[in-house]
Amino acid sequence: MMAEVGDADVEDVRQKTLRELHAQFFEMVPIRRMKWKSEVTESSELGPDVQRLVLQATVTSPLCQKYPPCLTYQKTFMKQFLHLLERFDVEICDEVYEQYTELLSQEEEEDDTLCYKTYQLPCGSPVSLQESVHLISQGTTGLSTWQAAQHLAEWSFENSHIYENRTVLELGSGLGLTGISICKQCKPTQYHFTDCHPQVIFLLAKNIELNLADGKSFLTSQHSPSRKKDVSIMKKIRRQLSLNAEAMINELGDIVEVCMSPTTPPPGEQEGIIQELLNDLADFELSTGVWNRDSELPYGTLKKDPRVSLSKLDWGQPNQELLSRLSADIILGADLVYDASIISDLVPLLKSLLTHQTLSTAPAPVAYVACTVRSEDIRDHFLYSLGKEDLKYEVVAPPCERIFHYDRSVPIEIVKIYA
Template sequence: MSASPEGVEAAGPGAGDLVLSFQRSFFTMGRMDSLPLPELEERLKNSDDSTLIQHILQQHEMTGAEPLDDLYDALGEVLRSEELKMCHKNYFLLSGENIRLGENVAIISEGTTGLVTWEAAQFFAEWAMENSEVFNCSILELGSGIGLVGITICKTCTPKQYIFSDCHPNVLQQLRTNILSNGLLLDSDTWNAKDCEVEVKNKYVSEENQGPEITVIGLDWSEVTQEQVELQPDIIIATDVIYDPEVVLCLVSVLEKFLISNERKEQGSVVYLASTVRNPETYHQFKMELDKVGIGHQVIPGPTRKIFPYNRCTEIELLKIVFAHHL
């Protein structure tokens, strides 16, 4: 986000980065040890005025969130309690706008890992914002989870069509809710406002402010229909979907089906896949399976700007995937 120059300059050199670091970690419900509290405390000790605190409060008020004390209490409850299922996290963009997502506190819940935002999703969303010209087309996202990547692209890039997909009914439910909560228009055939349990009276997309055509579909990789294959998106994206050897064969099969179908197009389709390399053997297996069916892949540079507060020491790799003869 863009910080107020007057407030940052008055607070002293480096205050802007400190404010942004604190704000991004705090509003994504980061762990206490991820907040730059020692740096903040040291700066306040050496400061003769309260400019820095005032600036943090001003930036907070711009989000329209609850009072700061309530947020601290809520954050503490999340960190202390395993019983609380859902929380709301705010991911700030460079524009100052924020993406608000309902997420599950537990990493695995209701038989799925899709109700939380993973690091590779934040990584890819950063890359997408730096390469917005890539996404002026139709896009299919596999394993959308709760929607950070897709919502970021729909709000900061200019896709013509964006298709979110997942296979878990509870993930699809929360995904629809998050899309609507961020002021995006969802195809009326793919959602039921009552089921989503979200108020949309303050959210609108007018004819003068039309965004991309957005749909949400249930897509089970083991049972992909011919109708789904014929969607023929220009770009297919996926993040953090390589975590289980049993999933690898299904994923490669799905990619092969879409790429074969889209060969009829002049340029075919391109797949962008970002992965946190947790198990090198599983990740290597994925690449080997791609080679077996003639799908080429190359590693491309990741994002250069730090926007979201994930661990930068995590090994995340971004692949561009096409049929080998297109490389």
């Protein structure tokens, strides 16, 4: 005989379902792939009270006010929610119509090319990142969080023991999801974030400040010259990103609908904006109120927590003094091998890092690289290049638990590499 489900059990299931919806919404899971569990989509469960709970978990959540997803995404979510309610022919509460109307009244701006995605960690702590809605922006893949970064973070949560009393160096940190998540969840002794693209480094620094320095991004003084410069740079990055939104994705199948900003200048002005941005954005831009910047090297440590560092690392011509500073027990990387042309710089760098030990008694360094296998030829070329440099490798078991909501249709492998 089937056990009766009590009110407390129903409430528990409902809250779990709403938490899942909340997580998907703030990760900006493509609407077409968003999973609406039956506990919410049963017509008998879609009364006005549940509708208000859905709004509170998403578009009217305090988190949405503080770190909002893309405006277009919010509109499309509400449109889908309305379609769901109409399909089940339930009474739609006034708040749903009011919220949708409010969103529709807001105009797209160039700010919409950069938005926030928020990821919930197992420890309960959120990670909010400012990202680009474009997969490839400004000639770099680093302005968006890729699946391999989420996969590597999930694997790290299940293998947190490897970070205990260890210094970690991350290559190609991008916008910081993997590193910030590990710093919050796994508590390594020291964590070195690195990248090489100036705009990526600028946004990475802001995301580190936001999540690891009590949100003291852009400094504390609203009127300080440093803050004004940061705001100016951010606006120019956003405006330049809006210039690249040439492809319209009207069905929101894979990301979100990308629209040209009404303030987008004509093509003749674009070069001027790019040059203006390059003039303002130094090769290694850090806020002096938040970071201790090295006087000679492109390296800085977080004032609030000197165990966290950020540096510009050129794989092709690495500064040897900087490499010495970045000596680590564990080297991490996610989606580093997306182009065969990168391998000739990456593999020698890995060999240098894995064979450099400051203490003879210290454990040998080891690297973990998460590779999205879009092309088996590129993956095989990477593994072959490791062998040519006398580096050993093995593919480790993937994470068991699914924490984040990324597309898992393309296989991702985590390769352990050692000398």
